């Protein structure tokens with residue numbers, strides 16, 4: 004049963020509140036959700052376990068998997084390849100959890116063009132406005148002036164894409180956090196209930 008649950012693709016501009024919303028969801032429904040494990044060609048850092056932090060692979064293995072159409076999406080960042088394999092998403096489904104993919108706009112486009120079954124549920128988290136977004140990112144204290152400006156520049160592109168009809172199944176406006184959270188929960192509650200019922204039946 005759980006294999007037929009749709010993976011969740013969540014996207015939205017930096018600072019729109021994806022992590023905040025997902026953390027609330029994971030805390031309220033422990034054991035129901037999991038991120039898929041990505042593949043990368045970069046070297047593991049101290050403490051990073053293969054198969055947990057990432058699947059660490061050689062460039063050759065990565066390219067073979069691309070050739071076999073094994074990736075849902077992949078991209079290159081600072082000289083290294085990163086990607087989400089279809090298998091790693093299906094593995095989460097088979098383990099009885101809902102798979103969550105937190106990806107940026109190009110990842111969303113690739114996943115939309117893929118033959119992934121069941122078809123993922125696409126959710127966009129929309130920030131209330133640029134000024135508010137700027138304040139939040141400044142408040143988070145993770146950005147320099149330069150990285151802040153870079154992030155703000157990509158926001159308009161992401162919002163325009165989201166508002167093209169049919170790009171996402173749902174748009175969650177994150178103005179008031181509680182309202183946004185209830186919206187997100189409402190989208191997923193049927194799947195969460197199915198999952199919990201099947202866990203109860205299995206005596207987990």
Ligand SMILES: Nc1ncnc2c1ncn2[C@@H]1O[C@H](COP(=O)(O)OP(=O)(O)OP(=O)(O)O)[C@@H](O)[C@H]1O
Nearest residue numbers: 016017018019020021022023139143177178179180
């Ligand atoms: N509805 C809200 N009202 C006020 N502040 C919020 C709201 N949602 C999130 N925040 C704050 O905004 C900041 C950015 O949120 P968060 O880190 O969840 O964004 P994100 O979309 O995951 O960003 P990134 O893609 O850069 O990781 C955080 O400091 C968070 O506490």
